[in-house]
Amino acid sequence: MTALSPTIDELTQRADACQRELLSAQVKLTTPPVSRLKLQHIEPTIKGDRVASACVTFSFTVDPTDCNTWGTIHGGCVFTVFNAAGKIAAAVVANGARGLVSTDLTTNYLAGVPAGSTVTVEMDCLRATRSIAFLRGSIRDASGALCYICVQNVGFEL
Template structure:
């Protein structure tokens, strides 16, 4: 287990050295070709990093872009509410990874409460922007706000409040 601990520690150390933009590019570049999960398809194929701004200590504003694919649509041909909630969960967690430190949010934590408010539909093919505002990252709890907009005119599709709790990087992995 010692070799694995050393390997994990080295990987986290290298990840911490990256700029916030490079951290997110690294996360988005992970490939699992045999993984058929919705989350893998979104991260690997659709989600594109647009902008990263550090807005204060333990705060950031990250913007992602994606197109509404049929895979994410309901029977009405619009972005499914459950898909939106999952996309918020993924993206707000990645926004935290941009600025987290070892044993301090580097894995994005786990959800406590994810509230999504839906305002208007986003039809298949629509280009969207997802802004993730890391409002607060304390030692154990964090708050991230998300806003999903049409890229064409900035109209708000939905918003989210995501409350998160810090956890060890992976059950059984050493705390670094």
């Protein structure tokens, strides 16, 4: 990285600030899962003095309140986790992004994850323009098996 490139600490601060903003939105449905997303790792791709893309990894422990009647994570909770993680990843890449909103989020449900499981949520922000970020994501169980995938676009203002 060049001297002007953002450091991992600066990228982590961007992610933390975005998560705090999401939590303060007072959307009752999104608060519990979003508050349990734990940032694990940021792997940026630097071009010149900017972050061109980044893979942002979180861990998340499935609570019984996140589950459906079969005892596996509810589809709405999966969607909420992807929604929040995607916005955080977009904020990491698009420095100064405000008013983040998912303009498209397609989720595929491949396998259920039971309560008590800790999963890995990985969001790849593939590219960000001046107003939209393009992402893909996955959720894997503790054994590394792919359980959910998504494609997401996040709009924002700079």
